[in-house]
Amino acid sequence: MRCKAKRLKSGLTVTLTIPLTITTETIHVNTFRRLLLALASCSALLAGPALCRDADNPIPIINFQQRFLPVVARHGMIASPERLAAEVGTQILQNGGNAVDAAVATGFALGVSYPRAGNLGGGGFMLIHLAEGDRQTLIDYRETAPAAARPDLFLDKKGEIDRSLEFFSHQSTGVPGTVAGLLYALEKYGSMTREQVMAPAIALAERGLTVSFALNFEFNSRAEQLRKNPEALRLYFKPGGAPYEVGDIWRQPDLAWTLRQIQKKGRDGFYTGEVARRITAEMEAGDGLVTAQDLADYRVVERQPVRGRFRGFEIVSTPPPSSGGVHIVQMLNILEGYDLAAMGHNSAAYLHHLAESMKLAYADRSRYLGDPDFTEVPVSQLTGKAYAARQRQLINPDRATPSADIYPGKMLPGESSDTTHYSVVDRHGNVVSNTYTLNFSFGSHIAVPGTGMLLNNEMADFAAKPGQPNAFGLIGGEANKIEPGKRPLSSMSPTMVFRDGKPWLATGSPGGSQIITTVLQTLLNAMEFDMNIAAATAGARVHHQWMPDKLLVERGISPDTIKLLENMGQQVEIGNRTLGRTQSIMLDDGWLLGATDTRRPGGWVAGY
Numbered sequence: 001m002r003c004k005a006k007r008l009k010s011g012l013t014v015t016l017t018i019p020l021t022i023t024t025e026t027i028h029v030n031t032f033r034r035l036l037l038a039l040a041s042c043s044a045l046l047a048g049p050a051l052c053r054d055a056d057n058p059i060p061i062i063n064f065q066q067r068f069l070p071v072v073a074r075h076g077m078i079a080s081p082e083r084l085a086a087e088v089g090t091q092i093l094q095n096g097g098n099a100v101d102a103a104v105a106t107g108f109a110l111g112v113s114y115p116r117a118g119n120l121g122g123g124g125f126m127l128i129h130l131a132e133g134d135r136q137t138l139i140d141y142r143e144t145a146p147a148a149a150r151p152d153l154f155l156d157k158k159g160e161i162d163r164s165l166e167f168f169s170h171q172s173t174g175v176p177g178t179v180a181g182l183l184y185a186l187e188k189y190g191s192m193t194r195e196q197v198m199a200p201a202i203a204l205a206e207r208g209l210t211v212s213f214a215l216n217f218e219f220n221s222r223a224e225q226l227r228k229n230p231e232a233l234r235l236y237f238k239p240g241g242a243p244y245e246v247g248d249i250w251r252q253p254d255l256a257w258t259l260r261q262i263q264k265k266g267r268d269g270f271y272t273g274e275v276a277r278r279i280t281a282e283m284e285a286g287d288g289l290v291t292a293q294d295l296a297d298y299r300v301v302e303r304q305p306v307r308g309r310f311r312g313f314e315i316v317s318t319p320p321p322s323s324g325g326v327h328i329v330q331m332l333n334i335l336e337g338y339d340l341a342a343m344g345h346n347s348a349a350y351l352h353h354l355a356e357s358m359k360l361a362y363a364d365r366s367r368y369l370g371d372p373d374f375t376e377v378p379v380s381q382l383t384g385k386a387y388a389a390r391q392r393q394l395i396n397p398d399r400a401t402p403s404a405d406i407y408p409g410k411m412l413p414g415e416s417s418d419t420t421h422y423s424v425v426d427r428h429g430n431v432v433s434n435t436y437t438l439n440f441s442f443g444s445h446i447a448v449p450g451t452g453m454l455l456n457n458e459m460a461d462f463a464a465k466p467g468q469p470n471a472f473g474l475i476g477g478e479a480n481k482i483e484p485g486k487r488p489l490s491s492m493s494p495t496m497v498f499r500d501g502k503p504w505l506a507t508g509s510p511g512g513s514q515i516i517t518t519v520l521q522t523l524l525n526a527m528e529f530d531m532n533i534a535a536a537t538a539g540a541r542v543h544h545q546w547m548p549d550k551l552l553v554e555r556g557i558s559p560d561t562i563k564l565l566e567n568m569g570q571q572v573e574i575g576n577r578t579l580g581r582t583q584s585i586m587l588d589d590g591w592l593l594g595a596t597d598t599r600r601p602g603g604w605v606a607g608y
Ligand code: DON
Pocket: 418, 419, 437, 438, 439, 440, 441, 458, 461, 489, 490, 491, 492, 509, 510, 511, 512, 513, 515
């Protein structure tokens, strides 16, 4: 077989002959590593994520000098935070479903197998690329504030924020959007029936699943708060209160019942009828605000994604009421003015420029971002090249500007105005990038009796008191104050990158305020530093959100680099938690290259 190296940084074209055949089955990392070792003879000649193939038997060769290798598949792939749900989605793809069918099936399955963030009671954003028509759309199924919500909902008599009310009460719950969002996606863009896409999740809930190390870890890490709610205690612990151990079978008959109501009756099976009655009964018992009318009134909104360009790439991401897409594009625009590759990946100079652009973006977030149906968000300004050029002038290349000296930018005159992510690609070239959440891991930690379902605490994403930080330390303004029917400002950022007009990368992450900077660095690793998607995923990350004035760095940024950053005035803190957790798929000439972020346990890439 003859094989040509396509992208050589040296500009040379090399022709090699390699006596090897492989099938087009999914090649998991170890198999792939062996394959790459077999190809070692050509490795020295390749630089960058070079692809090597011929027309008869194309084999992608990923530069294995990058230490991390993606999973490779040919026809369809899911990168998911949990294995069983990834396998559910892949099965749907293999049974002829498209990427939306698989994404919906995976969304319902994660509600069973990944209770910390997979959900029926939360909300999120689904970004879809439709191969037919070559267009993208964004399904906003973010929760809404109940009609009875008022701006001072979480303030005590002294006007201070009552954090336990904001985080762990029935009042912290917004009207759930997940069921409406997944069903909307299925009906409009899917090809299968509810019966088909929900059957695997129902089976998982009814027959039970084997508790993995990751699931046991998740129960244990939230045990104290979960045990405070009698229904959560009943659902997530054994009779007597002991945690489920690795290898135990965990069944969820109540959740199976709820899923069946939805499967039979569609959105009415959740938003009216017996499930709705059980939700509102729990709300009344706990002084919550969500009423039967709120549930019946919940609406999905289909929006235009936010778009931007970085060098030759097109970025398509999540619009308000998420802040993610706007600020990812804004920071890329600012950073485009520098030769980042020449600075070197994760060098002090690079991280300094990242941090300074992050501060500028998060300062703007605090002033301008909110639900676009309630407040005018200057999206085109914030994502414009002219605004970025002006903001770039504020960056001192040698010295950190204290956050206290940074203010939200003035708009240019003359112009208007534990979350979880998974990515899916099908054999037609449709792509889905979906992030959804209960907000905290296990949301409010309050379960609705008889439904197997947790309540979100998404109301905590509003600015409970404009100017004060929220649960993620984010400062929000009037644009994000609590108002009835309004969607709280999110950071969720399902994102896609297009190269030469074709989908090239789908990614996204959990992590609250850190989602935006996590996605940004993953994109830069791939676009600017030519990393394969596994290496781009694994690189150590940093995060700055303007306030507080500190640059969080993951372990993996070297002590020398940290010293240099500190010498420039950056206030560095080595985080004891990881920053984000991406699930990504790269599409390269018919090959699907997937990577789950190993920062947290349990992720899985499945494909065929
Ligand atoms: O919408 C948001 O931005 C938050 N509710 C996301 C929460 C989150 O990512 C928690 N996970 N680590």
